[in-house]
Amino acid sequence: MEFTKFFSQAEAERVHEASLEILENVGMLVRNPKALDIFEKNGCQVDRETMLVKFPRAVVEKARETFVPTYTFTAQDPKFDVTLPSNRPVVVTGSSAPNVIDPKTGEERRATSDDIANIAYLINELPGFDVFSISTLAEDAPEGQFSLSRFYPALKNCKKPVRSNTPNMNDLKVVLELGALIAGGEDKYRERPFINHHYCPVVSPLTFDVESTEAVIYLVEQGLPVYGTIVPNAGMTSPLSLMGTLVLGNAEFLGLATLIQMIRPGAPMIYAVLSTVADMRTGAYAPGAIETGMLQMGHTEMARYYNVPSGGYIGLTNAHTNDAQSGYETGMNTTAALLAGADLFNMGGLLGSLMAFDFGKAVIDNEIALMLKRLKKGYEYSEENLCLDLIAQVGPGGSYMDLDHTMKNMRTIAVLPKVATREMRRRWEDQGKPDAHSRAMKEATKILSKPNKSRFTEEMDAKVRAHFKGLVAGDAKWSL
Structure with a gap:
């Protein structure tokens, strides 16, 4: 391609x-x-x-010389394992927002572990998403269990790869302890490390921090999955020039990649970025701007130059609600990145410049993700798919509607959206003129009102709760 x-x-x-x-x-x-x-x-x-x-x-x-061209996200259930770049586009939720849009009131509030459980279940059931990067923080975390209160409800309710970070080494080791407990032992966990770690160890411009760098070093030494994201912000922490920001960010990636390869040559990496251009009228952070897509495209070209997987936080929005701005910022930037060859898309569910998760936004982003995957699939060229015999059989003025060929392909050739409306206006009016957000929330409710068949078994949950005293409930429960 x-x-x-x-x-x-x-x-x-x-x-x-x-x-x-x-x-x-x-x-x-x-x-x-x-x-x-x-x-x-x-x-x-x-x-x-x-x-x-x-x-x-x-x-x-x-x-x-020791860069490798692939990176694998491992899941609790092997059927959900995905590898870059062969499974591109790999679609990931946005992560670590402090707030959530309350599904009942529509108001923004602090997120809790119950929200994480519901989000984990939703992402597990939405086919456009490949990886659950834990979308929010947990305001209700008991003292000393900040990270456990995020990873436990995530892993309990989602069998897809789970990705996030930890604020310090103690939390990291506790999360790894949780992983080993779920896997049935440290050796078994190392065979299939289904917790995928992500940090931003480089603070632009050109600075390695302390705690995140410590975590990256430890995980690389242990042979466990980890990668970093580079985040220059033009006009603030990088030159107010696309080329200057690209060069600075590329240097930061090379600095981090050099550290990783010094520790363990051949360690898998992702050239991941969230390069942005500040809105200099106010200094506002602008991850939804088209320049974010353009910078991702440039970094993706450099990733191909180095023959490593690429991607990052692309498809975000500055919008505070599921309006046209939210749709066009997510849609334009992800499409641009896909056409440039990006492999990884942290795009799902967040509003307001990564500040709040919205269930309706996640469902809409699932639909965008399915469109991206269809676009990547492209045309399936073959003599059979030219359909010359079929065209000759139907001839001028005929119909293809009742043919076996049409019945065979009707569910696979085109994306069949559940949010986007394709009905006539009169029927839409009869339904109460629902907008995209209300249709998305209806789909979220339909999914989350069913029992979660992928959650931990009772035996597994009892084992985890006996080991870690005082854990949050971690159950996906939905009522509107």
């Missing part, structure tokens, strides 16, 4: 060269002591007083 390109091969090479210049001459501020040790041991120039690390070109190029 040919992809949309902004750059010639020579221009992509220049972006790479410019990134090397930044790493070699400007360097990166590295606040994590372990990372400083790793960089120094592997040939970087490390100033312990300033914590500045400079990367000789040869060091970065050596790391590039």
Whole structure:
């Protein structure tokens, strides 16, 4: 498949060269002591007083030699395993919003573990989503169980790959303990690590933080799945230039990738980004802007240059409700990224610049995801699919409606939406003129009103709750 390109091969090479210049001459501020040790041991120039690390070109190029072209998200149920890029587009929910749009009142409020349980079940049942990146925080988390109160209801109610992060090393190790308990032992968990970890260890511009970097180092050392997202914001933390932001973000990716490959050569990675351009009229964060899609396209080209999977937070919106803005920001940017060859799409369910999850938005995004997957599938070229015999059989003025060929293909050739309306206006009026959001909420209610057949068994749940005292309930329950 040919992809949309902004750059010639020579221009992509220049972006790479410019990134090397930044790493070699400007360097990166590295606040994590372990990372400083790793960089120094592997040939970087490390100033312990300033914590500045400079990367000789040869060091970065050596790391590039061990990049691998695939990344797998493992699930509790193997039928949900997905691998980049062969299963692209892999669609993931947006994650870690503090708030939720209450499905009863329509008002924004703090999210709870009950919301996570309901969202997990919904995502498990929506076929357009491949990975559940835990969509919200849990305001009701008991003291000392911040991360458990997110991962437990997620894993209890969703058999697809679950992805999220933790705020510190203690929480990370507790979450891994939960994974081992569910798997039936640490060895079994290591065979199929169904918790997928994600962090933003690089803070633009050109800075490694402490806690997230510590987590990435630990997980790479343990051979467990982890990747990072690069998040420059043009006009704020990167130059107010698409090319300048692309080059800075590319340098940051190479800095992180070099650290990972120094620890474990051949460790799988994703070139993941949320590169944005600030709205300089107010300084507002603008992940829904078309420039976010354009930057994703540019980073995706560089990912192909390095032969690694690509993607990130693409298809987000600044809209606070499921209106036209929400639809066109999500639709335009995901389509642009798909045509450029992106593999991973963190696009589902969030409104208001990643601040609030909305159940209706998730159902609508599922429909967009199915459209993206259909677009990726493309035409199925074959002599049989030219249908020449069929066209000759029906002839001019005939009908294809009652043919076996039509019956055979009617559910597979076209996406059959459950939210988008295709009825005549009179019927729509008779139904009360429902808008897309109300139709999406109706679909969410239909799904969530049924018993969750994928939840933990009673025996498994009892084992987990006996091990971790005082856990939140973690049950998917829905009533409107």
